[in-house]
Each structure stands twice: as C-alpha cells, then as structure tokens.
C-alpha cells in the first residue's frame with residue numbers, strides 16, 4: 001500500500017509515525033537532556049525538530065480521504081480505483097439527507113459525493129476523480145496510453161452515464177407499463193453498443209480492468225438487483241453474451257467483489273427507491 005509518490009513513509013508505519021510525531025522523540029538522535037520541574041526532560045535539537053515537522057508535513061501532504069455513501073455506484077468507482085492502485089485512504093460516510101459541512105465546503109457546486117480530498121485539496125465528479133487518481137499514481141494505469149484510445153475510453157464512460165444508466169435506472173427500473181416498454185427499447189439499443197465494444201476483449205480495457213470497466217462497473221453489479229426488484233429481465237445472456245460474460249468477470253474480480261455492498265441491503269435500498277418513484281409518478285397523474 002502506498003500513500004503517494006513523494007512519501008518516504010509506508011502505510012504500515014503511518015499510525016506509528018503519527019504517535020511518534022505527537023509524543024516526540026526519545027532524545028537518542030541528538031536531543032539534549034536537562035532537568036525540567038524536577039524530571040529528566042529531553043530538549044531536542046533544532047535539526048531533529050525540523051526533521052519531525054517535515055515527517056508530519058509529509059504525512060499530511062499524502063493524506064487521501066474519500067467522502068462517499070455505502071451504496072453509491074459513482075463512489076464505488078473511486079473505491080475500486082484506489083484499491084487497484086494500492087492507495088491507502090480514509091473513508092468518510094455521508095448521510096445525504098443531512099450533508100456534512102465538509103462535503104458542502106468541498107463540493108459547493110454539486111453538493112454530491114463522491115469527493116476525494118488529497119493533501120487537503122478536494123476533487124469532485126467521479127470521472128474527474130478517476131483521471132486525477134490515474135495521473136497522480138501512475139502504476140497500474142486505468143486509461144490507455146494512446147491519445148485516441150484515451151478519447152474512446154472517455155467517450156464510452158460518458159455514454160455509460162448519459163445513455164445506458166439513464167435508460168436503465170431512470171427508465172426501465174422506475175417506470176411501468178408503456179413507459180417501461182419504451183425505456184426498454186432505448187436500453188436495448190444502448191446495451192448493444194456495449195456488446196459490440198467488447199468484441200474480441202475480455203474487459204473494456206482489454207486483458208485487464210481499466211477506466212471504462214470502472215465507469216460501467218455499476219452495470220455488472222447492479223443489474224440483477226434492478227432486475228429482481230423491477231421483475232424485469234434487462235440483460236439477457238442470449239442477446240448479450242459478451243456483456244454477460246464481462247459482467248461475471250468484472251463482478252468476480254477480487255477487488256471488485258470485496259468492495260461491493262451486501263446484496264440484501266442493496267435490494268432494500270433499490271426497492272425503496274423504485275417504490276418512492278412510482279408513488280411520486282402516481283400522485284402527479
């Protein structure tokens with residue numbers, strides 16, 4: 001696990017370093033003993049104090065915090081990316097019905113999670129955060145190197161949110177009757193593009209998980225929850241064999257699997273969401 005590029009401090013030592021920083025040194029490294037109020041105290045040399053301050057500043061500079069909720073698919077992209085890169089971070093769980101002053105301060109424009117705070121600097125919007133992570137911690141790249149392929153990866157990620165997510169979650173999942181049928185036609189068209197994009201590849205990123213896989217990760221994990229709650233098959237294995245295989249491969253990858261919320265809780269959450277949307281639609285008719 002790494003905290004960042006410049007840190008000389010490993011994560012296993014992080015807690016210990018903080019303790020060391022807060023209680024000071026034992027005087028073996030150039031400190032000078034003297035009597036203070038009848039006790040043997042330690043006066044540390046200026047150089048030692050400076051070194052200590054530097055160590056503390058390094059820890060602060062490397063600090064990575066993620067503001068999220070337990071269930072947000074947007075925030076899970078960031079969790080997965082940080083885990084893939086091996087970056088240690090602190091999680092701050094938000095209650096979106098009572099947003100914390102920190103969240104409002106860090107993301108005043110949208111007031112949404114996820115927000116990543118690195119060295120005290122906030123970054124909002126999941127795709128912006130993913131790119132920041134990829135540019136900051138370069139090992140295990142998420143985006144391809146070639147500029148055209150990078151552009152394509154961004155395109156499919158955006159397509160996933162603009163078209164696939166919209167037609168499935170805000171279409172098929174929360175609609176009924178004729179409206180649901182229309183959303184289904186739209187969803188099928190969108191899914192077909194993803195099926196084609198996977199031709200000859202295991203992941204959207206090729207042989208391993210990349211930017212587009214993380215962007216569409218919600219689909220792999222959420223689809224059977226949405227299908228169960230809405231009582232409607234959406235991704236049929238016969239119609240979308242490549243997409244179905246990708247969903248299994250992605251969802252079963254250890255990092256993804258280990259960082260996906262419990263199914264029972266997700267079912268309850270999405271059932272409540274669907275019921276609320278259907279009730280609101282019914283009362284507005």
Ligand SMILES: N[C@@H](CCC(=O)N[C@@H](CS)C(=O)NCC(=O)O)C(=O)O
Pocket residue numbers: 072073074096111112113114124125126127
């Ligand atoms: N485009 C944003 C979407 C983030 C988003 O919609 N977050 C939701 C939680 S899943 C949120 O914070 N909602 C709070 C609100 O709308 O007040 C991203 O990709 O980060």
